[in-house]
Amino acid sequence: MKKQNYLDFVHGILSSEEDFLLFKEFYQKRLPKSIKLIQSRICGKEIEAFLKDRWWKFYLPDFLASSWNSFDDVKCVENIDVKSLWSHSFHNAWLFYIQEISAGLSAQVLGVEKWDVVLDLCAAPGWKTVQLADRLLNLWGWHVFANELSFARRKALVFNLNRCWLYNTSILWYDWVSVGDLAHEMFDKVLVDAPCSWEGMQYKYDKNVVYWDQVGAEKLAKLQKELLLSWLKALKVWGELVYSTCTLNPYENEWVISYVLEQLWDRVELINVDIKWKSFWLEKYLDKWKAQLVARFWPHIQKTWWFFIAKFRKLKSLSNTAKVDERFLKKSEYDYSDSLRSRVVDYLMEERGVICDEKYQFFASKDFVYVKDNTEINNKWLFIEKQWIPIIKLWFRWDFIPQQWIVTVFWNAMSKNIVELDYESLQKISDWSDIPWNYWLEGKFVCVKWNSIWLFLAKQVKNLLKMKL
Numbered sequence: 001m002k003k004q005n006y007l008d009f010v011h012g013i014l015s016s017e018e019d020f021l022l023f024k025e026f027y028q029k030r031l032p033k034s035i036k037l038i039q040s041r042i043c044g045k046e047i048e049a050f051l052k053d054r055w056w057k058f059y060l061p062d063f064l065a066s067s068w069n070s071f072d073d074v075k076c077v078e079n080i081d082v083k084s085l086w087s088h089s090f091h092n093a094w095l096f097y098i099q100e101i102s103a104g105l106s107a108q109v110l111g112v113e114k115w116d117v118v119l120d121l122c123a124a125p126g127w128k129t130v131q132l133a134d135r136l137l138n139l140w141g142w143h144v145f146a147n148e149l150s151f152a153r154r155k156a157l158v159f160n161l162n163r164c165w166l167y168n169t170s171i172l173w174y175d176w177v178s179v180g181d182l183a184h185e186m187f188d189k190v191l192v193d194a195p196c197s198w199e200g201m202q203y204k205y206d207k208n209v210v211y212w213d214q215v216g217a218e219k220l221a222k223l224q225k226e227l228l229l230s231w232l233k234a235l236k237v238w239g240e241l242v243y244s245t246c247t248l249n250p251y252e253n254e255w256v257i258s259y260v261l262e263q264l265w266d267r268v269e270l271i272n273v274d275i276k277w278k279s280f281w282l283e284k285y286l287d288k289w290k291a292q293l294v295a296r297f298w299p300h301i302q303k304t305w306w307f308f309i310a311k312f313r314k315l316k317s318l319s320n321t322a323k324v325d326e327r328f329l330k331k332s333e334y335d336y337s338d339s340l341r342s343r344v345v346d347y348l349m350e351e352r353g354v355i356c357d358e359k360y361q362f363f364a365s366k367d368f369v370y371v372k373d374n375t376e377i378n379n380k381w382l383f384i385e386k387q388w389i390p391i392i393k394l395w396f397r398w399d400f401i402p403q404q405w406i407v408t409v410f411w412n413a414m415s416k417n418i419v420e421l422d423y424e425s426l427q428k429i430s431d432w433s434d435i436p437w438n439y440w441l442e443g444k445f446v447c448v449k450w451n452s453i454w455l456f457l458a459k460q461v462k463n464l465l466k467m468k469l
């Protein structure tokens with residue numbers, strides 16, 4: 001099949017000529033900037049007050065402000081350019097990150113509650129996992145398992161979860177097809193943010209892309225169907241699953257949903273994505289009543305990134321052919337010795353004032369010392385790739401250089417070498433430059449705080465606090 005001009009393709013989907021003209025006007029326009037605050041680390045009001053002082057204005061777009069549910073985890077920001085957002089010290093300290101409004105909705109629509117065990121199937125680089133885990137931490141709740149097949153992307157996932165301090169997460173490394181059987185009916189909530197043809201992103205950034213590849217989209221749709229069937233197995237009966245993509249083509253959205261409903265008509269039901277202003281529905285690809293339950297987001301209607309969300313509830317058990325994964329951690333590659341433990345424990349006491357309890361396990365590779373929280377999760381079947389956090393760099397195998405993650409793990413136990421910034425100094429570091437600091441901790445690594453917010457590790461060199469280590 002020949003590749004089709006993208007605009008012709010969209011023309012075919014949209015409901016009227018007027019709609020199409022509007023789409024053409026908007027589809028490559030700049031969208032409002034929006035951010036997600038890490039609310040388990042900071043009190044939203046406190047940071048908003050600080051940022052407002054710098055003339056930032058927060059607001060929810062009309063289509064969310066008028067909704068009866070409060071979907072306010074991600075907010076638009078006015079009076080700011082992307083460069084200033086990126087270089088802001090709160091961004092460098094991972095107190096917020098830049099997130100598109102529509103992309104931030106799927107995790108919110110999933111509606112995670114305190115005792116939910118949650119699975120994020122296609123997790124990397126992890127922005128939705130961060131939202132899910134942040135919400136659970138705020139509720140003093142349970143745990144998120146984040147699955148990702150690609151090795152490189154999994155590294156980014158672990159990195160992002162660590163830097164946002166989300167320790168209530170475990171990383172899985174599975175192809176989605178096998179997980180449904182391995183983790184049969186283990187999860188209360190599942191998020192499937194499926195790999196898709198990604199055209200929302202493509203057309204936003206590359207004005208030269210003109211074709212739309214229907215064959216590619218149909219291949220992806222085949223994969224997405226497989227994926228949904230497998231992951232519905234992993235869901236508990238009465239559990240809920242959200243399926244989302246950042247494409248607007250119906251092959252990867254309504255078609256996939258329609259297939260799953262046909263196959264499992266007596267075991268799952270589609271439930272309403274409860275957003276008031278969802279745009280029109282596409283009856284050609286999914287039965288009219290069902291099509292009204294899913295949500296599509298268009299750049300010319302809601303003025304946000306192209307996105308699609310559908311939500312399922314599982315009504316009856318699905319069969320499985322239970323398998324067990326018997327991979328084990330190769331302990332021999334690491335130093336788990338008591339002497340390493342006592343050196344680390346002494347160092348933490350001396351330099352950070354941390355009294356370390358038994359729940360932390362330490363081990364070293366040739367470059368880093370890692371820590372792992374020993375809290376066990378009730379799981380018989382899945383191999384959990386350890387979420388090791390590197391806290392100390394080994395210099396010539398012996399000297400200890402602390403890493404930013406040391407603050408991530410031990411912030412609430414630290415009592416030594418702490419620097420409290422006042423409001424004025426905080427304003428100064430907002431562009432990530434070093435700040436003059438007359439203090440007596442020459443050559444020391446210090447933990448920087450403002451109010452009750454732990455920011456990051458810095459080093460005092462002469463009369464400066466150096467932010468970049």
Ligand SMILES: C[S@@+](CC[C@H](N)C(=O)[O-])C[C@H]1O[C@@H](n2cnc3c(N)ncnc32)[C@H](O)[C@@H]1O
Pocket residue numbers: 121122123124125126127128129147148149150153174175176177193194195196
């Ligand atoms: C749309 S992205 C996920 C974005 C992520 N949810 C976020 O918010 O940052 C889809 C992910 O699925 C992963 N993936 C692709 N094939 C997979 C498979 N067979 N099993 C598991 N994950 C897969 C891709 O590597 C990619 O990282």
